Each structure stands twice: as structure tokens, then as C-alpha cells.
Amino acid sequence: MLFKELADYYDRLETVSSRLKMVDIMADLLSHVSKAEVAKVVYMTEGILAPPFEAVEFGVAEKMMQEAIAVATGHTKDEVASSYKHTGDMGLTAQAMCADSKLKRMSARKFSVLEVYDSMAEIARTSGPGSKDAKITTLANLIAAASPQESKYVARYPMGQLRLGLGDATIMEALSKAAIGSRELKDKLERAYNICSDLGAVAERLFIGGADAMDNFKVTLFKPIRPALAERLPTAEQIMERMGGECAVEQKYDGFRCQVHKDGNTVKIFSRRLEETTSMFPDIIRAVQAEVKAKRAIFEGEALAFNEATSEFFPFQETIRRKRKHSVEEKAEEMPLHLFAFDLMFLEGKDYLNEPYKERREMLESVLRGSKTILPSTRIITKSPKELEDFFERSIENGLEGVVAKDLKAPYVAGARKFSWIKMKRSYRGELSDTLDLVIVGYFLGRGSRAEFQFGGLLCAAYNKSRDMFETVSKIGTGFSEAQMASFRELLSKSRVDSKPARVDSLIKPDFWVEPEYVVTIRADEITKSPTHTCGRGRQPDGSEAGYALRFPRIVDGARSDKAPEDATTTREIIEMFEQQKRVGVEEA
Numbered sequence: 372m373l374f375k376e377l378a379d380y381y382d383r384l385e386t387v388s389s390r391l392k393m394v395d396i397m398a399d400l401l402s403h404v405s406k407a408e409v410a411k412v413v414y415m416t417e418g419i420l421a422p423p424f425e426a427v428e429f430g431v432a433e434k435m436m437q438e439a440i441a442v443a444t445g446h447t448k449d450e451v452a453s454s455y456k457h458t459g460d461m462g463l464t465a466q467a468m469c470a471d472s473k474l475k476r477m478s479a480r481k482f483s484v485l486e487v488y489d490s491m492a493e494i495a496r497t498s499g500p501g502s503k504d505a506k507i508t509t510l511a512n513l514i515a516a517a518s519p520q521e522s523k524y525v526a527r528y529p530m531g532q533l534r535l536g537l538g539d540a541t542i543m544e545a546l547s548k549a550a551i552g553s554r555e556l557k558d559k560l561e562r563a564y565n566i567c568s569d570l571g572a573v574a575e576r577l578f579i580g581g582a583d584a585m586d587n588f589k590v591t592l593f594k595p596i597r598p599a600l601a602e603r604l605p606t607a608e609q610i611m612e613r614m615g616g617e618c619a620v621e622q623k624y625d626g627f628r629c630q631v632h633k634d635g636n637t638v639k640i641f642s643r644r645l646e647e648t649t650s651m652f653p654d655i656i657r658a659v660q661a662e663v664k665a666k667r668a669i670f671e672g673e674a675l676a677f678n679e680a681t682s683e684f685f686p687f688q689e690t691i692r693r694k695r696k697h698s699v700e701e702k703a704e705e706m707p708l709h710l711f712a713f714d715l716m717f718l719e720g721k722d723y724l725n726e727p728y729k730e731r732r733e734m735l736e737s738v739l740r741g742s743k744t745i746l747p748s749t750r751i752i753t754k755s756p757k758e759l760e761d762f763f764e765r766s767i768e769n770g771l772e773g774v775v776a777k778d779l780k781a782p783y784v785a786g787a788r789k790f791s792w793i794k795m796k797r798s799y800r801g802e803l804s805d806t807l808d809l810v811i812v813g814y815f816l817g818r819g820s821r822a823e824f825q826f827g828g829l830l831c832a833a834y835n836k837s838r839d840m841f842e843t844v845s846k847i848g849t850g851f852s853e854a855q856m857a858s859f860r861e862l863l864s865k866s867r868v869d870s871k872p873a874r875v876d877s878l879i880k881p882d883f884w885v886e887p888e889y890v891v892t893i894r895a896d897e898i899t900k901s902p903t904h905t906c907g908r909g910r911q912p913d914g915s916e917a918g919y920a921l922r923f924p925r926i927v928d929g930a931r932s933d934k935a936p937e938d939a940t941t942t943r944e945i946i947e948m949f950e951q952q953k954r955v956g957v958e959e960a
């Protein structure tokens with residue numbers, strides 16, 4: 372495929388305001404790419420070069436791109452910088468500078484999609500002394516030979532500014548339509564994606580092996596499995612009922628989720644967001660090499676600091692200090708980390724995802740027998756809600772967050788929140804027992820004394836998985852420090868778009884829309900019904916229309932880097948939390 376054709380599709384994607392049209396355009400695009408191109412086109416459309424766990428960065432700073440545009444078009448660096456200041460979009464700047472190029476344009480050269488991708492991959496690989504100039508030269512050569520329209524995407528892609536607004540679910544739906552003409556393959560594609568976290572690889576396998584290849588998708592060492600997530604219920608009785616009268620109950624540790632992959636002495640760790648975090652945990656890596664009785668395994672646990680002498684768990688904030696990449700080794704001595712392992716997905720060539728929890732746990736315990744740093748999570752198996760409640764109380768007394776109940780017969784549900792894991796956390800009077808992770812879809816300008824910050828609050832949304840849409844649930848205008856206001860303005864002004872993004876459903880019009888990409892954690896007192904929000908919107912008994920909203924929302928922290936927009940709290944979870952609120956709360960702490 373020519374890059375020009377891809378740019379035409381991207382132009383069309385940019386202007387549509389409906390998700391269904393997006394799926395159609397993307398399906399049309401995919402039906403025109405070859406087996407050799409499909410993985411790369413998927414990565415490009417996602418705005419990346421490789422799946423997140425490979426951590427391939429373009430390494431192109433704004434100034435470098437501006438210089439490349441200047442070299443390619445004969446404009447001065449100041450002219451490019453002032454255009455960028457005006458447009459706030461490197462793509463539009465490249466397009467304008469190219470259209471008004473001061474240099475004699477090379478004869479129109481037609482790039483293929485693969486050529487552009489390969490040049491970008493080369494730019495990412497270039498490092499060390501002199502790499503800055505080399506990157507600028509490669510970019511400038513591309514831009515000099517590109518049409519103004521092509522240069523828009525050549526500039527946006529490495530700057531992370533593509534923002535086509537397609538999520539993984541939309542791409543999978545489009546892949547299904549391109550392959551068989553309907554969305555029927557979507558579930559199979561999703562299953563394959565959940566196992567390998569690499570949408571490009573899934574697309575390539577589909578194009579080469581057809582739908583059957585999706586059925587034979589297997590766990591692969593060093594490709595992280597998308598993590599299973601927990602549902603929530605407020606009481607021991609409800610949990611026991613849902614679990615069918617018997618379940619395991621594990622302590623819930625508040626540390627870093629680690630998915631460990633081991634092949635002989637090669638050990639890698641992946642985070643909840645599937646990024647490789649191996650370098651953060653040298654002591655855990657050594658312990659896996661020395662203590663785990665398996666040649667090849669994939670297992671999962673929570674890493675946190677634990678004082679064996681006092682049986683005391685250090686809170687998350689203490690543990691997080693270790694996160695600083697520097698002095699990781701010193702910290703390892705001062706505050707030894709333990710990994711509390713809670714699941715096993717692969718062992719000596721056998722895929723355990725579909726085996727029941729009971730069996731996975733037995734295998735996990737057998738490979739950890741005698742180990743000191745990597746310990747199986749503490750748990751009980753019970754039929755009694757009273758015993759579950761007592762275990763929960765004891766866990767809280769030990770400084771833990773709560774418990775996670777597990778269905779003894781359930782498989783490992785990769786990438787989904789299902790009732791096979793149910794968490795129960797402590798709640799405080801007048802507060803929801805859990806925080807919510809919401810996606811920023813817009814923001815407001817400050818008024819009155821806040822006007823100087825050019826920031827007055829956020830419009831936030833939950834993720835509706837079945838519609839693959841972001842539905843608004845809260846306007847958050849209080850609780851920001853001055854530093855937070857300044858940093859949100861700085862962050863969000865770069866994600867501003869002119870009109871409502873296609874996957875956002877909102878009745879409120881913020882001062883600025885932003886592409887859904889940042890997740891923030893919000894605490895609130897209560898979930899209420901509201902006519903102004905679209906989250907879970909439906910007809911009420913009195914005939915009016917209402918959705919859900921948050922009462923007294925306040926921000927817990929800045930934007931989080933460990934969650935993607937599709938990892939946000941879902942509409943279904945919000946409705947469940949609303950229903951739970953009406954029932955008895957967990958005992959107050």
C-alpha cells in the first residue's frame with residue numbers, strides 16, 4: 372500500500388464523528404493491505420512501532436522535529452517554531468511548511484507504507500553520540516519527498532500525535548470485518564489479543580492463518596498476558612452466594628503487580644499495563660532464578676516490602692520509593708521486597724489458562740516450595756461467610772487493603788473483569804469504598820480567581836465496554852492544588868481537539884475537548900442518578916432520562932501512566948457500585 376493511500380484513510384478517520392463509521396473506514400483500509408503489511412499498519416494506526424512490552428521509543432523531541440521540518444522545507448527554525456506555537460499540532464505545521472516550501476521539491480516520489488514504517492523503526496533504533504543529527508536527517512529526507520498531506524502524518528506519528536481515536540476494540544472489530552465481512556470474529560480476536568498483548572501479531576496471524584489460527588493461539592514466554600481483574604462486592608454473604616457456597620479467600624496486597632516470565636536463567640517482569648519492569652526488581656529476579664523450581668514458567672504476584680521480623684507490610688507509598696530507578700540496588704538491601712504470588716498461567720510448556728484455579732494454585736505452590744522471597748499469597752478456603760469476614764478483618768489489622776475471593780473452578784480470565792475474582796475492601800464513613808479511574812475527555816477554563824491558570828476543572832468519563840465509548844460521569848472542579856492545575860493545563864493543551872472525539876458520548880460541552888488518553892483516580896462520596904451525564908443513561912420509572920454521576924468528586928492524584936483509557940472504571944462497574952450502595956456497607960474501619 373502506498374503511504375498516500377494510508378494518509379487518505381487517516382484523513383477520513385479524522386473527520387468522522389461516529390464510531391461505526393470509524394469501524395467501516397478501518398475495515399476498508401485493512402482489506403487493502405497485504406499479509407506483509409498488516410502488523411505494521413496496525414502498529415502505525417495505534418501510534419506505536421511495536422507492542423508496549425517491547426518498549427520501542429521513537430526518541431524524537433519537539434525541537435528535533437521542528438529542525439527536520441526546517442531542513443526539509445527551507446524555512447527557518449524560528450518560522451517553524453512560531454507555526455507550531457500557533458497550531459499546537461506538529462502535523463499541521465509540517466503540512467503548512469511543506470505546502471509553502473522554499474526549496475525546489477524533489478520529483479514526486481511515491482512512498483510505500485512499509486518504507487515509512489521502516490524509516491521510523493530506524494529512527495527509533497538510532498542512539499548514542501550523533502544520533503540526534505542522524506534522526507533529523509532521516510526525518511528531513513522523508514518530509515522533503517512527501518506531499519504536504521503525507522508530511523502531516525510523518526510528523527505526527529513519531530510525536531505521538533496521531534490521535535485517530537481508534538481503540539483496540541475498534542481495530543479488532545475492523546479486522547473481523549476485513550477478514551470475514553462481519554464482526555463475528557471479534558471475540559476470538561479479543562481472546563488471542565488477551566493472551567499475547569500484541570495486536571499487530573494477532574492481525575498478522577489472522578491474515579496468514581485465517582479464523583482457525585485464532586482458535587490455536589497459545590501463551591508465549593516473554594509476551595505478557597493481559598491481566599485478570601477483580602469485580603467488587605461489599606459483603607461476605609454476597610461474595611459467598613456469588614461463588615456458589617465455597618471459595619478461596621486471599622489477602623489483597625497493595626504493591627506492584629508483577630507478571631513473571633522465566634525461561635532458564637532469563638527472567639522478565641511485566642507490569643499491570645504490560646510494560647517491562649525487569650530493571651526495577653533486581654532482587655526479585657535473583658530470587659526467581661534461585662528459588663523457583665521450574666525451568667519455564669509464567670506466574671503472577673504482587674511485590675511489596677515486608678518486614679519479616681515484625682510481620683509488617685509497608686504501605687504502597689513506602690514501596691513506591693523503590694520505583695525510582697536509581698539506587699534500586701541500595702533500596703533492595705534496605706527494604707527487601709517480597710513477591711506474593713497468586714496465580715500461575717504456564718509451566719514447562721503447558722498452558723494453564725483454562726485449568727481451574729484450584730489446580731493452578733497447586734502447581735504454583737509446588738514450584739515455590741521452600742522459597743523465601745517469593746511466597747504464595749496467604750489464603751483460606753471456606754464455605755462460611757463468617758470465616759471470610761474474620762479473614763478480611765485480620766487482613767486489615769495486618770495493614771493490608773482487603774481480600775480477593777476466588778472461584779475454585781474458574782479459569783484464568785485474561786484481560787477481563789469477571790466474578791471469578793471478587794475483591795472486598797475497607798470503606799470509610801460517607802465514602803465509596805473504592806476509588807474510580809476515569810478518563811479525561813474535556814476540560815474547563817478557570818473563572819474568577821482561577822482564570823490565570825487557564826484551567827478550572829475536568830470532564831471525566833467511564834468506559835462502556837460493550838459500546839466501546841467513553842460516557843461522561845463527572846465534572847470535577849474542586850480539590851486541585853495550584854501545581855496540579857498548571858500541570859493539567861500543560862498536559863491537556865497538547866491533546867486538545869476541535870470537536871467531540873467520535874468515541875466520546877456527552878451532553879455537556881466543555882471549553883475544550885481532549886482525545887481520551889489520560890486516566891485519573893477519583894474519590895467520591897456517592898454515586899447518584901443525574902440527567903446531565905451519559906454514563907449508563909436510560910429511561911427512569913418516571914419517564915425521564917438519566918445517567919449516573921458522582922457526588923463530591925475529588926481528584927486523588929495527577930494523570931496516571933499505568934492505565935490506558937480502556938482500563939478505566941467501566942459503566943457496568945459504576946452501575947454495580949450504585950446498586951451495592953443501596954445495600955449494607957462493609958463494616959467501617
Ligand code: AMP
Pocket residue numbers: 600601621622623624625627628643673713748775794
Ligand atoms: P484493584 O486494583 O483494586 O482493582 O484490585 C485488583 C488488584 O489487586 C490486582 O490488579 C492485583 O494487582 C492486586 N492484588 C493484590 N493481591 C491480590 C491477590 N491475592 N489476588 C489477585 N490480585 C491481587
